[in-house]
Amino acid sequence: MLKLTKMLATALPAALLSTAALADGETIAVFTKNQTNPYFQTVRVGADVAAKSLGAKVVHYIPTKPDSIPEQLSQIEDVIVKKPSAIVFVPVDYKAMVPGVEQINDAKIPVVNVTDRSAGGKFLAFVGADDYSLGLETARYLLKTMGGKGNVVILEGVKGSLTNIDRVRGFNDAIKEFKDVKLLASQPGNYQRLQGLQVMENLMQSHPQIDGVLAANDAMAIGAIEALDGANRKAQVIGINGTKEAVDAIKSGKLLASGDYNGFVQGCIGTMVAIRALRNEAIVGEVVLKPTVVNASNYKPYDVPLDARTCPTWEEAAAMATKTPTKTN
Amino acid sequence: MSVAGDISTGAPRLHLSQDMQQLLYRLLAAGLLCVALSIATDAFFTTNNILNVLRQASLLFFLASGLTLVILTGGLDLSVGANIGLSACLAATVIKATGSPVLGTLTGLTAGCAVGICNGLMVAKLRIPSFIATYGMLWVLHGITYYYMAGETIHGFPPGFRQIGSGYFLGIPIPVYLMVGFLVAGTLFAQRTVWGQQIYAIGANPVAARLTGIPVDRRLILVYAFSGAMAGVASIVFLARLNSAEGDIGEAMTLPAIAAVLIGGASLFGGVGSVFGTFVGALILTLVLNGMNLLAVNASWQPLVTGVIVIFAVWLDMVGRRRS
Amino acid sequence: MSDQALSSAPARLRIPAVPGVAVALAGLAVLFSALSPGFLTAGNLSNILVQSVILLLLALPMTLIIMTEGLDLSMGAVLTLASLVLALIVVSTQSLVLGLAGALGVGLAFGLVNGWLVSVLSIPPFVATLGTMGAAQGLALIVSDGQSVVGIPRFIRQVYSGEVAGIPTPILIGAGFYALFHVLLYHTRFGTYICALGGNRDALTLAGVKWKRLLIAAYMLGGAMAGVAALLMTARMNSGHPTAAIGMEFDAIAAVALGGTSFEKGNGWIFGTLMGVLTVGVLRNGLNLLAVPSSVQVACIGALVIFALFLDGMRSHKS
Numbered sequence: 023m024l025k026l027t028k029m030l031a032t033a034l035p036a037a038l039l040s041t042a043a044l045a046d047g048e049t050i051a052v053f054t055k056n057q058t059n060p061y062f063q064t065v066r067v068g069a070d071v072a073a074k075s076l077g078a079k080v081v082h083y084i085p086t087k088p089d090s091i092p093e094q095l096s097q098i099e100d101v102i103v104k105k106p107s108a109i110v111f112v113p114v115d116y117k118a119m120v121p122g123v124e125q126i127n128d129a130k131i132p133v134v135n136v137t138d139r140s141a142g143g144k145f146l147a148f149v150g151a152d153d154y155s156l157g158l159e160t161a162r163y164l165l166k167t168m169g170g171k172g173n174v175v176i177l178e179g180v181k182g183s184l185t186n187i188d189r190v191r192g193f194n195d196a197i198k199e200f201k202d203v204k205l206l207a208s209q210p211g212n213y214q215r216l217q218g219l220q221v222m223e224n225l226m227q228s229h230p231q232i233d234g235v236l237a238a239n240d241a242m243a244i245g246a247i248e249a250l251d252g253a254n255r256k257a258q259v260i261g262i263n264g265t266k267e268a269v270d271a272i273k274s275g276k277l278l279a280s281g282d283y284n285g286f287v288q289g290c291i292g293t294m295v296a297i298r299a300l301r302n303e304a305i306v307g308e309v310v311l312k313p314t315v316v317n318a319s320n321y322k323p324y325d326v327p328l329d330a331r332t333c334p335t336w337e338e339a340a341a342m343a344t345k346t347p348t349k350t351n
Numbered sequence: 352m353s354v355a356g357d358i359s360t361g362a363p364r365l366h367l368s369q370d371m372q373q374l375l376y377r378l379l380a381a382g383l384l385c386v387a388l389s390i391a392t393d394a395f396f397t398t399n400n401i402l403n404v405l406r407q408a409s410l411l412f413f414l415a416s417g418l419t420l421v422i423l424t425g426g427l428d429l430s431v432g433a434n435i436g437l438s439a440c441l442a443a444t445v446i447k448a449t450g451s452p453v454l455g456t457l458t459g460l461t462a463g464c465a466v467g468i469c470n471g472l473m474v475a476k477l478r479i480p481s482f483i484a485t486y487g488m489l490w491v492l493h494g495i496t497y498y499y500m501a502g503e504t505i506h507g508f509p510p511g512f513r514q515i516g517s518g519y520f521l522g523i524p525i526p527v528y529l530m531v532g533f534l535v536a537g538t539l540f541a542q543r544t545v546w547g548q549q550i551y552a553i554g555a556n557p558v559a560a561r562l563t564g565i566p567v568d569r570r571l572i573l574v575y576a577f578s579g580a581m582a583g584v585a586s587i588v589f590l591a592r593l594n595s596a597e598g599d600i601g602e603a604m605t606l607p608a609i610a611a612v613l614i615g616g617a618s619l620f621g622g623v624g625s626v627f628g629t630f631v632g633a634l635i636l637t638l639v640l641n642g643m644n645l646l647a648v649n650a651s652w653q654p655l656v657t658g659v660i661v662i663f664a665v666w667l668d669m670v671g672r673r674r675s
Numbered sequence: 676m677s678d679q680a681l682s683s684a685p686a687r688l689r690i691p692a693v694p695g696v697a698v699a700l701a702g703l704a705v706l707f708s709a710l711s712p713g714f715l716t717a718g719n720l721s722n723i724l725v726q727s728v729i730l731l732l733l734a735l736p737m738t739l740i741i742m743t744e745g746l747d748l749s750m751g752a753v754l755t756l757a758s759l760v761l762a763l764i765v766v767s768t769q770s771l772v773l774g775l776a777g778a779l780g781v782g783l784a785f786g787l788v789n790g791w792l793v794s795v796l797s798i799p800p801f802v803a804t805l806g807t808m809g810a811a812q813g814l815a816l817i818v819s820d821g822q823s824v825v826g827i828p829r830f831i832r833q834v835y836s837g838e839v840a841g842i843p844t845p846i847l848i849g850a851g852f853y854a855l856f857h858v859l860l861y862h863t864r865f866g867t868y869i870c871a872l873g874g875n876r877d878a879l880t881l882a883g884v885k886w887k888r889l890l891i892a893a894y895m896l897g898g899a900m901a902g903v904a905a906l907l908m909t910a911r912m913n914s915g916h917p918t919a920a921i922g923m924e925f926d927a928i929a930a931v932a933l934g935g936t937s938f939e940k941g942n943g944w945i946f947g948t949l950m951g952v953l954t955v956g957v958l959r960n961g962l963n964l965l966a967v968p969s970s971v972q973v974a975c976i977g978a979l980v981i982f983a984l985f986l987d988g989m990r991s992h993k994s
Contacts, residue, residue, distance in 0.1 A: 618799070
């Protein structure tokens with residue numbers, strides 16, 4: 023028994039030391055919500071690319087239980103002990119993580135808010151997209167393609183999630199602009215592919231004629247497409263996120279369009295802001311990406327694999343700024 | 352089952368064994384549910400919807416059938432959901448790399464089975480309680496899957512392969528044929544083979560089973576291997592249906608699968624239950640969820656309703672058994 | 676007379692020489708101290724203790740319940756619901772006392788239902804608490820409509836982040852309840868009965884003890900502790916959230932099993948549970964400090980659980 027323990031005691035450090043940070047340049051701690059949603063992977067890769075190009079190091083913190091609030095709070099406490107140079111923060115829940123942000127503020131670590139706008143705490147800057155406009159523009163695109171009339175359904179995301187609230191609001195406002203469009207149902211698919219599929223199947227049972235599907239994210243949109251294919255029915259489907267899978271579906275004509283929710287760029291700019299602030303260079307207070315609807319005519323730039331992408335230059339990022347920085351320390 | 356004459360009235364009475372009675376009650380319950388739903392909404396009793404229900408139930412059934420064997424021995428397998436995730440991701444990789452759905456399917460089945468064998472070894476040889484062993488395995492599987500997938504998805508499989516999940520044959524979804532196949536095979540195995548009877552014996556009385564010469568350890572490894580292999584089957588059907596692999600496929604299916612087994616009349620103490628009962632349990636659970644969706648019941652009520660049904664089904668079972 | 680029959684019932688556990696969990700805890704602590712400079716600081720150790728308290732509050736009553744050959748799968752969901760109820764009450768009445776009463780009420784109510792299902796209807800604990808878990812989860816989603824409940828006055832935060840005589844309040848709360856459970860289990864008749872409920876239920880019946888009420892009490896204790904934990908959780912998040920503690924019961928069960936309490940024989944060891952909880956806390960903290968990738972962390976947690984019980988299995992096999 024002791025032999026086994028001894029073996030592990032020597033093997034483990036060897037394995038772990040290879041991942042232990044040897045700080046050389048700034049260390050940026052990047053917090054994301056979970057390991058499974060591809061969107062956050064794009065944010066992480068964006069952060070990695072930005073840091074590498076600027077000579078800093080990034081360490082990722084992801085809860086072992088997806089979207090776990092207590093775990094992200096614990097990770098913040100543990101990270102504060104390590105004193106990273108700065109933090110790039112995607113809150114698991116934009117309201118419940120406020121005490122965690124306040125702890126970061128108390129520890130005087132500069133922090134940038136990315137993707138979900140936190141309901142409290144002090145940040146160097148916010149980098150995100152405007153979910154409302156994204157929902158609005160993407161929905162408008164679909165409704166125009168439908169000729170301004172027909173039946174639509176909405177597949178909502180996770181209840182209580184900020185992105186969901188804004189996107190669905192955008193959908194609904196777009197629908198109001200088209201008098202001859204009828205909203206048949208609005209059901210949650212929890213941003214999951216399988217649920218999107220099953221909800222779509224059930225909706226197709228209750229409604230024989232569906233012309234358009236507004237899905238709050240690409241996973242659900244793809245799920246809806248699979249459901250339609252399975253039942254040999256046709257409808258125009260849009261999603262949001264602009265993931266690789268969505269781009270492939272647009273290429274093959276199955277998906278009409280996807281709202282570009284560019285996690286890669288958000289990760290880039292968020293990290294760039296953090297590093298520049300540490301180096302006392304000029305930063306911006308807020309970057310809200312303009313809504314872009316990815317469709318069959320403009321998908322080429324989105325078809326580039328993640329590892330081949332480069333971050334926007336600082337000049338490009340600053341040009342997108344929507345607010346001047348506020349003094350936080 | 353036997354027909355016996357009643358002396359006083361001279362009318363023949365049908366004697367059904369306990370288990371058969373319970374099964375009939377459950378079928379009755381499923382039937383009543385169908386009737387109720389048909390009345391409540393027009394959308395229920397359409398061909399499309401019935402086929403959908405059967406297809407959704409099949410996914411649950413694949414997982415629950417393997418679990419039934421484990422539960423028959425008095426154990427539990429909490430790792431099946433995570434097993435689906437890993438097996439699906441490995442199968443997807445192979446399909447993409449070799450272009451061969453056959454190789455991919457074999458990979459998925461082998462991976463699921465291998466995980467099951469590990470579980471079985473932990474329970475039988477290392478004597479770790481099944482709850483803990485499979486719970487630990489759940490975490491280990493998730494860790495491996497997340498590491499391997501690194502937050503990405505694998506998507507876009509050959510249309511022939513996708514028929515397994517979303518195709519039809521003679522108007523009936525293919526997963527339903529698979530479900531019937533496994534139902535028949537599982538029932539025959541459990542009721543009519545020596546190994547099946549040995550599994551029941553192990554659950555009913557492990558000590559006695561050992562004393563009568565049943566190779567308990569080998570049978571335990573067998574049931575966990577089955578459970579893992581069925582998770583592998585489920586992962587292939589999932590893959591074919593969803594046309595993509597993500598790290599957390601199947602995550603939410605473990606507890607509903609256990610619920611299906613319990614609703615089907617199996618006892619957690621082992622020795623009681625059947626694959627057919629699990630089939631009915633999976634059907635009942637899927638009918639309820641389908642009904643709630645069709646009636647546009649707020650999704651928040653689903654966990655509550657599922658919970659109440661599980662308790663009610665088990666309670667009815669116990670009341671029924673105690674009466675005779 | 677009833678005491679005579681019971682005094683021969685084993686009230687203590689035959690603790691193996693060096694339990695698996697002690698090896699794991701000590702080993703991990705040494706490992707992380709060596710690899711990570713920040714690990715052995717007062718601040719970090721204090722963090723580990725504070726982060727472990729909520730899980731400890733669930734694991735303590737879970738130990739008792741497992742000793743009765745039962746299980747409570749509803750604890751995480753009940754904690755979540757209680758935390759929401761507390762948040763809602765505090766937001767509308769500004770009264771912490773009323774909020775706590777609400778949380779305790781929710782916990783006790785679910786505990787009562789659990790206990791009744793298990794003892795009166797004789798439904799297996801796994802099934803009964805699986806059902807009530809679903810009920811609590813559903814209620815949490817319905818009550819909150821899927822959203823966080825915010826607007827909680829700042830002073831509630833003090834319960835989690837405040838200190839008394841330099842010691843963080845949660846640690847005091849945890850220590851207090853640990854002491855309570857220790858006394859309850861080893862120095863009261865209730866504790867003796869609980870031990871007997873696990874291994875020797877017939878003896879209790881013969882002795883005329885109303886064991887059904889004891890069982891109900893055990894589950895209600897679990898529910899009440901979920902209510903207390905809800906206070907800490909709400910204070911920590913400064914909000915109530917409908918999915919905050921989902922799944923925590925499995926962590927609690929794993930911690931209890933890590934600590935050496937057996938599912939089958941009614942042996943229970945509170946100190947083992949404490950070590951189990953701390954081991955998990957140390958592991959997570961250490962891995963975070965070492966910035967180990969999250970996927971590897973997930974696998975390590977599973978490996979720890981299996982490893983510790985494997986050690987125990989080997990030991991009892993040898994003896």
